[in-house]
Each structure stands twice: as C-alpha cells, then as structure tokens.
Amino acid sequence: MEKTVKERIRDVIKKALVDDPFFSKIDERDISILPSVREEFGEFYTNLAFRMADAANKSPQKAALLLKEKIISLSPNFIEKIEVKNGFINFFLKKEVYLGLLSEILKSGTSFGHLGIGKGRKVLIEFVSANPTGPLTIAHGRQAAFGDSLARILRYAGFEVDREYYINDGGRQIRLLGESLKARYFQLKGEEGYAIPEDGYEGEYLIEIAKEIKDDNVSFEEFAVEHILEEIKKDLRAFGVNFDRWTRESRFLQDKSVEKFLEVLKKEKLLYFADGSWWFKSSAYGDEKDRVVVKSDGSYTYLASDIAYHKDKIDRGYDTLINIVGPDHHGYIPRMKAVVESFGFDPERLRFIVVQLTTLYKGKEKLSMSTRKGQFISLKQLMEEVGPDASRFFFIFRKADSHLDFDLELAKKKSVENPVYYLQYAYVRMKHILKFAEESGIDLLKAQADLSLLKEPEELSIAKKLARFSDTLEGIVNTYGVHLLAEYLLDLAKTFHSYYHRHRVVTNNRELTAARLVLTSALLTVFSKALELLNISLPEEM
RNA sequence: GCGCUUGUAGCUCAACUGGACAGAGCGUUGGCCUCCGGAGCCAGAGGUUGUGAGUUCAAAUCUCACCAAGCGCACCA
Numbered sequence: 001m002e003k004t005v006k007e008r009i010r011d012v013i014k015k016a017l018v019d020d021p022f023f024s025k026i027d028e029r030d031i032s033i034l035p036s037v038r039e040e041f042g043e044f045y046t047n048l049a050f051r052m053a054d055a056a057n058k059s060p061q062k063a064a065l066l067l068k069e070k071i072i073s074l075s076p077n078f079i080e081k082i083e084v085k086n087g088f089i090n091f092f093l094k095k096e097v098y099l100g101l102l103s104e105i106l107k108s109g110t111s112f113g114h115l116g117i118g119k120g121r122k123v124l125i126e127f128v129s130a131n132p133t134g135p136l137t138i139a140h141g142r143q144a145a146f147g148d149s150l151a152r153i154l155r156y157a158g159f160e161v162d163r164e165y166y167i168n169d170g171g172r173q174i175r176l177l178g179e180s181l182k183a184r185y186f187q188l189k190g191e192e193g194y195a196i197p198e199d200g201y202e203g204e205y206l207i208e209i210a211k212e213i214k215d216d217n218v219s220f221e222e223f224a225v226e227h228i229l230e231e232i233k234k235d236l237r238a239f240g241v242n243f244d245r246w247t248r249e250s251r252f253l254q255d256k257s258v259e260k261f262l263e264v265l266k267k268e269k270l271l272y273f274a275d276g277s278w279w280f281k282s283s284a285y286g287d288e289k290d291r292v293v294v295k296s297d298g299s300y301t302y303l304a305s306d307i308a309y310h311k312d313k314i315d316r317g318y319d320t321l322i323n324i325v326g327p328d329h330h331g332y333i334p335r336m337k338a339v340v341e342s343f344g345f346d347p348e349r350l351r352f353i354v355v356q357l358t359t360l361y362k363g364k365e366k367l368s369m370s371t372r373k374g375q376f377i378s379l380k381q382l383m384e385e386v387g388p389d390a391s392r393f394f395f396i397f398r399k400a401d402s403h404l405d406f407d408l409e410l411a412k413k414k415s416v417e418n419p420v421y422y423l424q425y426a427y428v429r430m431k432h433i434l435k436f437a438e439e440s441g442i443d444l445l446k447a448q449a450d451l452s453l454l455k456e457p458e459e460l461s462i463a464k465k466l467a468r469f470s471d472t473l474e475g476i477v478n479t480y481g482v483h484l485l486a487e488y489l490l491d492l493a494k495t496f497h498s499y500y501h502r503h504r505v506v507t508n509n510r511e512l513t514a515a516r517l518v519l520t521s522a523l524l525t526v527f528s529k530a531l532e533l534l535n536i537s538l539p540e541e542m
Numbered sequence: 543g544c545g546c547u548u549g550u551a552g553c554u555c556a557a558c559u560g561g562a563c564a565g566a567g568c569g570u571u572g573g574c575c576u577c578c579g580g581a582g583c584c585a586g587a588g589g590u591u592g593u594g595a596g597u598u599c600a601a602a603u604c605u606c607a608c609c610a611a612g613c614g615c616a617c618c619a
Contacts, residue, residue, distance in 0.1 A: 037562070047561050050599065060599065087599075088562065131619065173619055199618095277617055288545075288615085295617040302619050330546050331614045354547070357612080398555065401547065403612075405554060410568085415581060417568060425581060436578045468558095475558045487556065490566080501574090501583045542581070 004470045006033045008078060009044055009091055016070035022055045035468065042083065042090035043464060049087045060087030098463035099451040105466065105522040110529055113469045117477060118158030124313055125151050127324035128236070129166040132228045133177045134203055136235050139326055141379040142404065143355045145395035145535075147324045148241040149482045150353075152533045157477045162318075164245045166309060169225050170253060171302060176200050178221030184210040185220070205231075235380050239388050240535050252308035258300060261311050262293060270342050280307070285338035285347070307339050314345045321350045322480075324400075330354050353480055358395070358404040367408075386411040389536050393420045396534060397486035414542075419490055424539050426493035427531065429500065430524040431540070437506045437517055449514040458499040459516070462523055465492055469526050482534075489530050496523060 003011070010031050017023040036045050049064035056063055064084040071082060080092040105112045127147030130140045147163065155161045168174070180200040184207050187194050196202050209227045213220075236243070252258050262278070265271040270281045276296035280303065283290050293304040313321055323336070330352075337347040360367040360377055367377065382391050390411040397419065398404050414421050454460065472488045475481065505516040528538055 032558090032561090034558070034561075037557095037565090041562070045562085047600090050561080053599080086562065133619095168619065171619065275617085279617095292617045297617080299617085301617065327547070327613050329614085329619095332619095333546085354613095356547075402555080403548075407554085410554095418581095419567075421581070422567090425579085429579065429582090433578050440578090471558075479559070481558085483556080484558075487566080494566090497582060498584085500578080501580090504578060506578050542579090 004474075005078075005093065005097060005467050006044065006471055008076075009033050009046075012071055012074060012076045012079070013046065013048065013067070015074055016067060020052075022052050025055060026051065035471070036090065041085070041088070042081075042092040044093070045088050045090045047088060049084075049089060053087070063087075064089050095460060098460060098467055099454060101467055102451060102463055102518050102522040105525050106518065109525060112525060113156070113473060113529060115157045115470060115473060115477070117474065118154065118160070120158065120160055121319040122160045122162075122317060123154055123320045123322060124162050124164055124316070124318045125154075125322045125324065126164045126166055126313075127322075128241075129168075130232065131168045131173055132225045132232060133173055133201060134228065135205060136232055136379040138358050138360065138377055138379055138382050138406070139355075141239065141382060141391060142358050142395040143324050143326065144236060144239055144241045144379075145392040146353070146355055146400055146482055149392075149396050149485070149534050150322070150324075150476075150480060152535065153473060153476050153482065153485065156529075156533060157473055159477075162244045163242070164247060165243045167229065167246060167248045168302070169229075169248050169250045170305070171249075174221055174225060177224050178219070181206050181210060181213075181224040182220040185213050235378075235383075238383060239379065240392065247309065247312075249305045249309070252305050252312070253300075257312065258304050258308040261308050262304065265307070265342065268342070280335075280339070280342075282335045282338035285334075285341045287334040287338045291335050303335065303339075306336065310336065310339055310350075311343055314340060314343055319349065322353060323350070324353045324355055327354055327356055351480070353400055355400045356403045358406050361405055361407045361409075363407065363409045382408075389424075390418070390420045392535055393423075393486065396482050399481060399483050419486075420536065421542075423489055423493050423531065423536070425542060426496050427524075427527055427538055428540070428542050430496065430520055430527065433505050433520050434517065434524065437513065440506055442506070442510070442513055442517065449518045450511055451515050451518060453512050453515040454519060456499075456503055458495070458502060459519055462492075462495055462499060462519060465495055466522060466526050469530070485530055485534060489527070489534070492523070492527060492530075496527075 010028075010033050013031055013033075014023075014028070030051060031046065031048055033044050033046055036042050049060045049067060052058075052063040052067070053060040058066075061084065064087050068082050068084050068089060071079075078094055078097045080094045083090045083092070108114075125147050128136070128140050128144050130136055136144075151161045151163050176197060176199060179197045180202070183194040183196050183200070188207070188210050205228075206224070209224060212227070213223060262271060265280065270284070271293065272279055272281065277292050278294035279290045280293045281290050291303055292301050293307065294300060310321075321340070325332070333352045336352075337350055340350045341347045379391075385408055394406050394411055395404070410418055411420070412418075416422055454463070469488070472484055476484050503516075505520055506513050531538055
C-alpha cells in the first residue's frame with residue numbers, strides 16, 4: 001500500500017533536514033509525527049524543534065520557523081499549510097489527501113492498512129498454556145482473547161506469527177490430578193478408603209470424567225489429562241481461538257533434551273551443585289537469586305523443562321518470542337530472561353505480557369470466584385451466558401495490565417450502553433445503506449463518483465479517521481496494546497452514527513449519492529477489517 | 543520486609559511511551575423520531591491525574607520518599 005500520511009510527513013521532514021548537521025545526530029524515530037489534539041493545530045504536528053533547539057542553540061520557536069521554511073521550499077504537494085506555534089510545527093493537509101485515500105481503500109479492499117512493517121519476521125506467541133488440570137477459567141479467556149487478537153494484528157502487519165499452547169503434562173500437579181481422579185473413580189464404585197489427596201482437585205468435573213472410565217487399571221493421570229485437554233481445545237474452538245501448535249512438556253523429558261541442555265549449561269558453568277541440588281545461575285543475568293533446576297531427590301523443577309522448551313523456541317528461529325502470562329507468573333519473568341540470555345538470545349526479544357485478572361460483576365454485585373474448591377466461572381459458562389463476541393470484546397478493550405471489571409449484565413444488553421452492540425449496529429447500518437442504494441438502482445461500481453463533492457465536515461472527519469487506521473495498527477505493533485483497536489472502532493462508529501443523523505447518503509442527487517456511497521463503502525471496508533482483527537462477528541441483521 | 547503491577551471525572555477506563563487547555567463510555571441534566579433501521583443523535587455539568595518533592599522548555603507519563611489496592615517472594619506449577 002501507499003505510504004501513510006504520517007510517513008509522508010516524516011519523509012518530507014527528513015528531506016528538509018538532510019543537510020542539517022542535527023540530522024546526523026538523531027535517530028529517525030526521534031522525528032515523531034503526532035496527531036493533533038485540537039483542530040486549530042492541524043491534523044498532525046511535530047515537536048522536533050524542541051530537540052533541534054538544544055543542538056542548534058536556538059529557541060524552539062526559531063528552529064521551528066527555520067524548519068518550516070525548509071519544508072515549504074520543497075513545496076510538498078500534499079500539504080495545505082504549515083503553522084508554527086510555541087515551537088510546535090502544525091501540518092494542515094490538503095483535503096485531496098484524505099479523499100484520495102477513499103478510492104485507495106476501495107481499490108485495495110481488505111488488504112487496506114496492511115503494513116509491511118513486519119517484513120516477514122517470525123514471531124511466536126505462547127498463550128493460555130493452562131495446566132490440563134481443570135476447565136479454562138475467565139482468566140484464561142482474557143489471555144486467549146488478547147493473544148488471538150494480537151496474533152491477528154501482527155499477522156496483518158506483515159509478521160509471520162505462530163500461536164502456541166504449552167501443555168504442562170508432567171510434574172506434581174499432574175500426579176495430584178491423577179490421584180484425585182482415581183479417588184473419584186473408586187468413590188463412584190462405592191469402595192471405601194479413597195479420598196481426594198491434600199491439595200488435590202475437588203472440582204465436580206473429575207466426577208464426570210470418572211464416570212467414563214471402564215477399566216480399573218487405566219493410567220488415571222493420562223486419562224485425566226487427555227480428557228481435560230480435549231475439553232480445553234473444544235472451549236477454545238468455541239471461543240474462536242485456534243492454535244498453530246501444541247507443545248507438551250513431556251516431550252522434552254522423553255527426548256532427553258532437558259538433560260541435554262542442562263549439560264550445556266553445566267559446561268558453561270551456569271549450573272552448579274550446592275545443598276544437594278543443582279542451581280541455575282540466573283543471578284548472573286539480573287535475576288534476584290539463583291534457581292533450583294534439579295531437586296535433591298533428583299527430579300526436575302518446572303524451570304528445567306522450561307529451559308529445554310525455550311531453547312527449542314529459540315532454535316526454531318523466531319525473531320521475537322512473546323509469552324502471555326497471568327499476574328501470578330510475573331516473578332518468573334527475570335529467570336526466563338536469564339535462561340534465554342544464557343543461550344545467547346537477546347532477552348529484549350523475549351517479551352512478556354502480563355494479563356491481569358478479571359472480576360466478574362452482575363450489575364453492582366461482585367461475583368466471587370474460588371478455584372480452590374472448584375467453584376469458579378469457567379470460560380465455557382461465560383460464553384453460554386454472554387456469547388463469544390461480547391466476551392472477547394470485553395476482554396480486550398482494556399489494557400492487558402490493568403484489572404478488568406466485567407459486567408455480565410452489561411455484556412448481555414442489546415443497547416447503546418453495550419459497546420459490542422454499538423459496533424455491530426454501526427456495521428449493520430452501513431451494510432443497510434449500501435443495500436438500500438443498490439435497491440434504489442445505484443450501482444456503486446458503475447457510478448462515476450466525484451469525491452470533491454464530499455464537503456461536509458463530518459465526511460472529512462470520517463476520511464481522516466480512516467487514515468488513522470494504519471497508525472493505530474502501527475501503535476499496537478509497537479506497544480502490544482490491542483485495546484487501541486477497540487477504541488479506534490468505537491470512535492469510528494461514533495463518527496459514523498453522527499454523520500448518519502445529519503446527512504443522508506442516498507438522495508435524489510445522484511452525483512452526491514455516488515460520492516457518499518464511496519465514503520460509506522470505504523468506511524465499511526475498514527470497519528469490517530478491524531472487527532475481524534478483534535475476532536468479532538459481522539452480523540447481517542440484528 | 544523485598545520485588546512486580548496498579549492508583550486519572552460519581553463509576554469503568556483512554557491518553558499513540560515526555561508534548562499544546564488530560565479525553566471517551568456509563569450515570570446525571572436538558573433537547574431531538576413524516577426521512578437510508580431512534581437498538582440512534584445533539585448539548586450541558588463533572589478534574590489540583592493518590593500525596594509530597596525533584597529532573598525538564600514541557601510530567602498522568604521519568605527519579606526519589608510516603609499512602610492505598612492486587613499479585614508474587616518454594617528443591618510448586
């Protein structure tokens with residue numbers, strides 16, 4: 001696609017600065033082009049003059065004026081005017097820039113906004129990775145919704161993305177699970193002397209699983225894990241989240257890679273023996289203390305298999321590894337960074353996203369959850385209650401690292417208060433206009449649209465917001481702030497509703513109608529794309 | 543006690559990573575249905591960004607100290 005408006009402004013500034021000694025001293029990223037906060041400041045502005053002022057020993061205002069002159073002397077054809085105020089340089093762009101964008105959107109269709117910035121770089125997003133010891137909870141649901149949307153957006157931005165689920169199918173928890181299932185099984189058969197072990201799993205779901213066991217001699221561990229894993233996969237599919245790869249912890253134990261990589265670390269002197277166990281020297285890489293990898297009883301800790309797992313990830317050749325985890329894992333981040341660094345992988349390229357917990361409300365009433373006794377609201381129950389669209393939207397429309405209040409009542413409401421319905425309603429409305437036009441005998445494709453007829457401020461406002469789609473996506477790629485897309489969509493929907501109420505698209509004026517249909521159609525294209533990236537369905541009717 | 547995250551309008555949250563007078567939604571107050579779907583729209587009120595200092599031309603954002611909430615601090619996962 002063509003360059004975004006932002007990039008075009010940056011390009012012209014770079015050109016204007018090419019002979020300036022200041023230019024060689026800065027990084028290109030220091031030229032920040034920001035969207036203006038107020039109309040009188042144009043559509044975009046830069047604060048570059050403040051940075052230049054120091055270097056040139058001038059006032060920002062003077063530096064700004066100088067830069068302005070340089071830019072004007074290049075007479076860029078897309079700029080209407082440039083104003084300097086208090087050192088800020090404000091850009092007012094020609095209306096044609098935005099109108100031209102509408103045709104571009106129609107031409108490129110669903111690939112509009114597709115950024116080349118990923119350049120095919122490989123990214124691995126590991127998320128959910130819930131232990132197969134029970135059904136997925138809403139906490140996992142939020143991670144799932146977030147990870148899935150992030151994957152979609154990164155893919156759209158030109159990255160090669162794999163989604164991976166890591167299955168902890170070994171260790172103490174699984175042993176407890178097996179014992180718990182065994183107890184349930186023999187309890188069902190009416191045999192005495194079987195109790196759920198201490199710290200075991202008391203959830204009702206194990207009773208259901210136990211009912212399916214036909215043979216006293218099954219491996220209870222395996223039976224439980226496979227059953228629960230199937231349920232997890234089913235729930236995720238229903239939620240609309242698919243994984244490209246499921247990796248089992250047991251694999252790394254079976255193929256001896258845990259052993260192998262611990263040997264490697266031993267040779268590097270990053271593993272040492274003390275107090276009867278083997279320690280990984282994570283403190284050498286900024287962790288607050290060293291961590292045990294082989295316990296004194298000879299068994300591995302979770303970290304040991306994670307070392308093998310992350311070495312495996314690195315060897316698969318990813319540029320960036322993204323791990324989406326819950327808040328209970330944040331203490332674990334430094335040691336994993338230490339692990340990858342010890343293998344020569346830049347720890348900056350291992351990114352952790354901590355997704356905070358969700359509190360469920362029913363109106364004002366707070367629903368308490370306790371995983372301990374198996375009383376909790378599962379992802380499945382949530383989906384049954386409010387549906388996958390609303391669930392996904394509510395999960396992603398807040399920053400991942402802030403706590404989320406999820407109101408079940410609100411999510412179910414079919415009114416303006418519910419943002420999901422607000423968006424879907426806007427979508428249906430756009431579709432309806434185009435359908436209405438078609439039925440009135442106006443063929444958008446054949447109509448010769450003169451876009452200069454779009455003169456209403458609301459029309460220009462829509463076009464300008466469409467231009468920001470790419471910037472929004474770029475922002476998400478840089479910050480992993482998926483919620484920005486939800487906000488963008490709400491803003492776009494609002495602008496559209498507002499336009500709709502002030503102006504009719506389909507009128508007796510055929511030329512004007514044609515132009516407005518182009519606008520509506522371009523809007524619909526971007527709108528659908530954004531909804532798709534959030535994995536929210538596009539209803540035909542409501 | 544130490545570490546991480548959070549603290550912004552009555553409520554739920556934004557603020558493009560240090561930029562101009564901090565923005566939305568809900569709620570509230572007051573308007574708007576002959577018309578492409580009123581499941582919607584418009585307008586108003588509402589703020590010392592937890593507190594106090596510091597750095598900077600510029601701080602919600604960075605630093606430090608307090609205060610408050612959540613989560614971690616295992617030879618658990």
